[in-house]
Amino acid sequence: MLTDKKSGGKLPQKVERRRIVRRMKRGARKVAPGGGNGPVLVAMLTLLCMFWACTGLIDGVKMGGPLGQLYCIVTALAAVTLAAALTLALFWAWGGPLSAQRVEESLARIGFANENGEVPELLSITQDPDNPRIKVQEYETCGLPPSDWRDRVDELQSALNLTILEVENGQDNQHIKLTTAPPASTLPTKILWTPDCMMDLKPFVLALGVDCAGRQVTWDLHQGHAVLAGMTGSGKSVALRCLLYQCITWGAVPVIVDLKGGVGFSRWAKKCRVITSIEDLLPVLEELSTEMAHREKVLAERHYQDIDEYNARPKAHRFDHIVLAIDEAAELFDKTGAGKAHKAMIEQAEQYITSIARRGRASGLHLLLSTQRPDSNTLPPQIKANVSFSACGMANEVLSKIVLDSTAAADLIPRGKQGCFVVSQGADNYVVTQAYYFDEWRLDYD
Template sequence: MDKELNSLLESILLLLIQMLKGFIMGVWHGLRKALQNKWYLTGIGITLVFSVICITEKAMVCRMIPETIPEWLQQGIYLMLLAAPVIYLFLIGQTGQKNYDKCFEDIGFKGKNGKFPKYAGSSKEGKKILLFFQSTIPLSEWRSSRERLETALDCSIIKIENGRNKRTVKLTTLPSDYKIPTMVKWSEEYLNDKNGVLTLGISALDTISFNLNRVPHVLVAGETGSGKSVILRCLLWQMIEQGARVYMIDFKGGVEFGKQYEQYGEVITERERALQVLDLLVRENEYRLHVFRDLEVKNLDEYNKKTRQNLCRIGVFTDELAEMLDKKGVAKEEKQIYEQIEGKLSTLARLSRATGINLFMGVQRPDANVLTGQIKNNIPVRISGRFADKTASEIVLGNTDAVNLPDIKGRFLYKVGNETIEFQSFYFDDETMLHEVCVDQGEMLTEAPVYKVPEHKIPVRKNENKKAEVVRSGRKEKKVTAVKTSGEEKNSYEDPFVGMNSREIEEEMRRMDEEDLNLNFGDF
């Protein structure tokens, strides 16, 4: 008998503790909601007024309660008025609990103990709504049930992660009326003024962009027809508009980067030339690292600000990595150049994070033979189109999310760090969107030094297309004008001393020296 009584008392005590805990949690969640909603704050203000009146005018409040009501009930009403703000917060915090219980019940989403996830509050960050649940269901099961949860909760789930502990699940959601567009044409308004910041497309939440000073290399993967090459060309165009020097490696005979692009940079179709350019960039990277260390700067922007020079950003674009690195079926005598190219790419991927030499690599069917661990691990930005194969998705993103992408051309997943975001990439049309640009491309440290010309006397020679090269501060600073319709025209760089023999050049240099030193005083 005593055991049964003790058991009953323990059960009652546990129930009271759970009720008290639930009440406190409800008040806490209500307070969080109230701080984000002006109407809730207004309600708290009104209930606080009741509480103050109850404290300062107790006798008046008691007289307002009918005397016909039993005394114990009168005391209860008085205490409720006194605790009105706390009760109000509890009611706010409890709103939505029953709805979520019903949602989980409808899809049968429950733990092994048979319990549904318990609503633990929500908060708002701009357009995003954060939902918190207490649950014993593993995080992997939440992620695998993502589509069912989106249907049940009538929202788009951007991210699923743990909260403060393993039993708290945090859902980052958007209302279901926020949708990703299915077609977004590239426009100059998306071009970022800040050097190195590139824009990819539009998500349900906002525009997707990244900063090459923080995440220097990009991998774009996608099956044929997914829009992979369009993304690369759009990123390439932004680099051109920002004044970067670009190299386009296209072993498909220059099909992806056609003749129009030869106006903006070198299109490389031969493996030997690709190796030469990569070797040049490795040496350029070494020089830049050495100079950055001497000047105690951390990246390209800091160097240019500190020295007031224009050291150029360099972009290397490869449309199909497999054509360049896949050694299957290659004769032994030819494998050496493949390995050399792979080694140069690995070196740049590892060491050019701060120097402004950025790799943009496209791949159609990623596998370990093409995308080696050393290259992949040094590429922070991963962009993937839809894959039917889970293995391909795992190689690119580290998860299988690419398998569940809708079959929409231009729809991709963007991953940087642990966050994966679905977005619609820009549609970039070569025929209508390439146009004339005039930018200062800047310098490279590996260029041969030329004669230093006084700043106030810079020789310039212009051709009929207004393309020019100026020589300044001991380096070549290129001003390039490219015209879309002139497929046969190339960038023209002319020497200011062209057409002179050695004696004439020497006399011209001496004359400019005299002007620079102000030796020709004239008549007083």
């Protein structure tokens, strides 16, 4: 008997009886023509019971007398009863997933029920034909609206031990579908990046890693700017290098800002500019700002919406995509303890970068910011407002809120889980992703 956490009592027996009847009706429909293997199984069961009954009748006739007659009656009744019981059992088994009772008990334990204590009824589980890791669960909602399901996704994932990829309406307002995948704990600890990971991607789409359904999670340069965050040991630096290497592979031009001395990017100087001081950064930002203004003028004069339309012209001078990557952005934007002159340089750099954040996408200038510091200096508001791709690895609640506007990274990523990120894909939609492991020493930088 299912119990409701709110009342502590048993669900009404009439509710359970109604569910059992509905389930058997669904199973009985599978016996109708076109119902799959149902008709064959029922026919075989009926023939088996008839054979048993006939055998019993023959044995009873051979015995003769009152005892033989009684044997015939008992055998016939037993055969009919068994046939009916097994048929009803088949109807029940065909009427819904065998795991339905366990699932509904799990929902009851977290109090996911209506005012009468009824929990949603699991009607079916369907496997995606193109991806066996994805399954669609259909429920009768028992009056719980889709907003309740979306608001309690984290609880539902924990109770059902799965990852909910999507919540959508079913055939009507009384049904709902959950698109699910295995839980995040099933993600591999390391997925080695190789050039083959880019094989199915469109130009200038960069692969961060793989989600619980085995699908690639990507950042499209055409869509805007990106932020990559995570505390020490989260795998942020490895993921950053992987994205930058893909930029180079696609023909984009990275400009890397590393105010920690550039040690982490010593090999990258062969492929792109590496800037290690704010004094060297300001002239570069001025140069990028001038280039952005030039491109905007050209696009406007020739009536192109963006760099891709412009570059698509035959035999045209092409504009390269430029990616300004700032490793540990808080080191650049932090004015704490800075002298007057240094503070003025920070403010000037922030103005340039804010301008790129607001205007750069159409003209092919993109920002890739990374950070590990959980404080207000991490992302200036005007820059954050123009970020379209946010990924946060292992983090505390403060850093997670700064990057994702929620505590999702702190809640969903276990401590010590390297390379695991939560990617924001819209309001209250977060995808747990295992980032590719990028072994730069195996790759050619020449």
